[in-house]
Amino acid sequence: MNAIDGTDRHIKTDEAPPPSLLAIVLDTNPHAWAHLSSTLPLSSAIANLLVFINAHLASGNANEVAVIASHTHRAAWLYPIPQSTTLPTSQNGTSNGDMETNGAPTEPSVPENPNKYRPFAIIEKAILSNFAKLLDTTKESDLASTPTTLVGGALSLALSYIAKSTLLHSPVDPLATDNPLSALADSETMHAQRTPLTSRVLVISVSGDLANQYIPVMNAIFAAQRRRIPIDILKLAGDTVLLQQACDATGGIYMKPERPEGLLQYLMMGFLPDATARRSLVMPSAGGVDFRAACFCHRKVVDIGYVCSVCLSIFCTPNLPDNLCLTCGSYLSLAQAQTATPAVIPRQRKKKKKRVGGTDSATPGGSTPAGSGTPVHT
C-alpha cells in the first residue's frame, strides 16, 4: 500500500531532549545571610545566581526557570509573579517566549540595554524588585520569632509549579485520572510516556534547624520522589540532617561548599546539567548520608526512635501519654519495644538472682531508656 500511495507514513518523533524547568528555592533567611555577609554577601550570591539562571536558560531554547524565596515568615515568589486572578489572561504565559506578559505585569518598564539579552533582563529585573519588596515587608518581629526558614512551604510551591507546568506542556492529560487502571500500572506508564518537560528543584540553603519542618519537608521529598523530580541542595551554611535525605531520596546532588566564595563555580559545575544530561554524567556526591529522622514529639534528631504502626510517626521516647499515638490517636503501647537493661555481671547464686535482677531494671545503664519497668525477656 505504501508503495502505491507514495506518502511517507513514518511518524516523526522529537529526538531533541525535552525542555527543562529549573525551580530554585533561595533561602533568604536574613539571620543566616547577615552571618555570612563577611564571606559571601547576599548581593553577590544573587548576582551569581542570576548568572547561573542565565546559563540555564541559554542552554536550551525552551528552558524555564522559577525562583522562590523561602523567607523567615513566608515563602514568596520572586519569578514568575503569580498573576492576579481578576485578570482573565491566558495560561500560556509560562513558556519562555512570553515572558513579557509574565514577569512584567507589576513593572512594565524593563530598561532597554543593547548589551543584555532581553529575556535575561526581564528575569533579573523581576527577581531583584520582588526581592527588594520582600525585604521591605519584613518586620523585625518576623525575624525575632524564628531563626530558621520556611523551606517546606517553598518546596511545596516549587513542586506545585512544576506539576502545573508539566500539565501545560503535555498535549493530553498524562495523569488520566478517571482511568482506574492508571493507578495500577503507574510505574509502567510513567516509564513509557514521552517526557514533555524535565524538572528539577535546586535549594540554596543557608539555615539550619530544619528539623522543625521535618514533616512538611519529608512530604515534599516523597512527592518529588514520586514525580521523579530530583532535588539538588547547595548548603552554604547550617546543619545538614534533613536536606541530605532529600537529595538521596530523589536522586539529586548534595553539595556543601568548603569555599562559599566560589559559589558560581559550584553552581555551574555541579548543578547546571539537567536530568537528561545527568544520565550520561557522573555527578558529584557527598558520600555518606545522614539518614536520621527527627522525632514528631520534640523535633529532635534521633538515632533510635519508636514508630507508630498506623501512621508511621516517629517518637523519641517510648512513654507516650495514655499509650496513644500523638499524631493519629491510635493505641500504641511501646513498652514491648524497650530493650532490656543489659546484664553484664554473671549471677552468683540462685538467691541473689532476684535482687540483682531487681536492681538491674532501675539502672540507667547503657543506652537504654531509663525509668523502664521490668526488663522484657525475649
Added chain:
Amino acid sequence: MSEASTQYKKQDGKLFLSLDGKTVSWKPNNASISSVTILVSEIANLQQTPEKSAKVSIKFVVQKPSTSEPENHTFTFTSPSARAEQLAITGSLRKSIEIFKAQNAAKVASPADNSGGQPAALAIAQSLSTGARAEENPLSDSRLLANGDLQRSLLSSDPALSQRFNQAFREKPDSISIIQFAAQFWATRVHLLRSHAVEKQQSQGTYNVLSEVKPKNVDGTTKLNLSKEQIQLIFNQHPLVKMVYNENVPQLSEMDFWARFFVSRLFKKLKGEKVTETDSIDPKLDKYLNFDDDADRTRQLTMSTVPHFIDLEGNEQNHSQRRGNRPDVEMQPNSHEKVPILRVLNQMSEKMMADVPPSDVDLHTPAGMDEEKYKELQLRDLQRAAEDSRIILKIQNQGQLFSAEQGVHSSSDASTYAKRTPAQVISLIRHDVRSISAGKSKTHEFNLESGIGVVEEESSSDEDTGAKKRARVGSRSARTAATAQIINAVGQRHLHDDDYLSSRDTATSEQAAKMGLSKTVFDTLAMTHNTAVEFLHYFWAVFLSGNADRAGELEHLVGTLSRSIDRVQAVADSAEKERKAKMEKLKKDYEILAQKGKRRKFDPNSIKGGAKAVNTMMSPLVRAIDTAQQHYRKAYQAQSGQITN
C-alpha cells in the same frame, strides 16, 4: 407436658422426653416412617430459633461415641402454641442434660485420680496434635531453625556462606556452644533457609519419554540407549507397552523386544506419528495396534465435582454441535489417523499433570460447595474499579502540640545569630541588597560581571593580593578550590558507582587494585570484616537481651571483639609490608633509571595501599567495635558498683 407435635424431615410427628429423662424420641404420625431416639447423654449441643422468629424449631447436635462426625436433628414445632411447647421441652431437656453431666464428671474424675494412665495418653495425644500443627507449616521460622539437615545442605550449596560460617565458628569464644552459635548464626538468615527449603522441595516432573528416546545411527547400525528409569517411565506412561512387554518378553529377549518396539508401528502410534504403508510390519507387535493405551484414563477422569468452567453438561443449551455444527477436528472421536500428534500430546500432558499436586486447588473447588470462591474468579478486571476501602487516618493538628518548642532559644544557630539584633540584621541585608540597585542606577543596568566578581583587573595580581585581602567572592583561588572539591566529589562517586555496578565475585581483584592492595590481603580483609560483623551481631543480641545468665557469654564476646581489632591490625601490617616491598622495588628501578641518566624523582606517596588503605576501609568497623566495647564497659562499671555497695 413433655410432648409436642413437631415436624422432622417434613414429616409430622410427636416429640417426647422420656420420664427418666434419659432419651428424647420422636414418633411419626405415619407409621411407615421410622422413629428417632436420641440419648440425652449424647447431646453435644442444643440450638433453638430466636424467640422473635415466626418459625419455632429445635436442633440437636448429637455426638455418638461410635462416629466421629456429629449428627444433626432438627424438629419444627407445628402446634399453635409452638413457642410455649418448645420452651417446655428445652427446659426439661436442659435439666436432664445437666444432671447427666454432673454424674458423668464425677465418673470421669475418679478413674483419672486412680490410674493416671489417661493423662499420659492425653499428653501423648496433645503432643501428637501439636506436632501435626507444626507440620502444617514446614516453613515456619522455628522449624527452619531446628532443621539441621537443611542448614547443612544450604551451607554445602553456598560456598561463600559456608566459608563465613566456618570462619566465625573457628574464632568463636569457647564458652559459646555450637548450638548457641548456630542458632545465632541462622537467626538472621532465616530467609535464606526458607528459600533453600522451597528450592529443595521443587523437583523435576516426568517428561514424554518416547519422544526423548532416539535411536542413534553409529557405524551403519542403529544404537539405542535406554536407561532403567526410562523403561520404568515408559511403563508408567503407556500401560499398553507394559502389557505387551509382559506378554512377549519371556519369548523374546529383552534386547530384542526393545529393538523391535522402537521401529514398530505401535511405537509410532504411541508417539503420535502417522503410520504409513512403508513402515515395517511386525506380526507380534502389530496386533496391539488397536488396543487402547488409555486403560488408566478413568483414574484421571474421576473428579468429585466438575467446576463450572469445564462443565460441558452445564453448557448443553449453548452447545453448537447440537445445532448441526461439526465438532472441532481435535474434539472428534476416531481422528487418530488424521492428527494423532495432537491427541497424543494432550494425553501425555494429562498423564504427566495427573501426578503433579495441583497448585491451584483453591481455584478449582467445586462450584456447588463454595460459590464464593467461584465468584472470586469472575473477570473482575473488566469491571469498574471497586470503591476504596481504606482506613481513615485521623491526623491531629501537630502545630498545636509543638509550637511551644519552636523559637529562637531552641536553635543551634541561635547563638551565632544572637550577636546581631533583628534590627541590625534587617538594615544590613537591606543595605546589601540596595547596593545592587545602587550599582544599577549609574548605568541603568545591573552589571552582572562585576557582580559576580570574576572581572579581574589583572589576573596575576589576584594571587598576590589574595593573601593580604580576605578571599573575595569569585576570586580565582575560591573558584579553584570549588573546582577541586567538585572534581574530588565526582571521583568519589565514580569509585562508588563502580563497586555498585560490578558484580561482587569478579570485582574483588579490581577493587583491591584500586585500593592498592593485593588480592590475598583484600580477601583476608573481607573475611575478617565478615566475622567481626557476625560477632557484633551476636554481641548486641546478648547484650540487649538483659539476661544475666548470659553475662559470661557476653564477657567472652567482648574479648572476641577486641581480638577482631587485632586481626584487622594484622591485615594492616601485612598490607604495609606489601607496600614497603613494592616501594623498595620501585626505588631500585628508579636507581637503575638514574644510572642510565634518566632522572625521575621518587614519590613515596604515589604508591597506594598499605596500612593506611586498610585502616580507612576498616574505620567504620573499628568504630562499631569501639562503641560496643564502650557500652559494655559502661554497663559493667555501673553494675559492679552496685553489687559492691
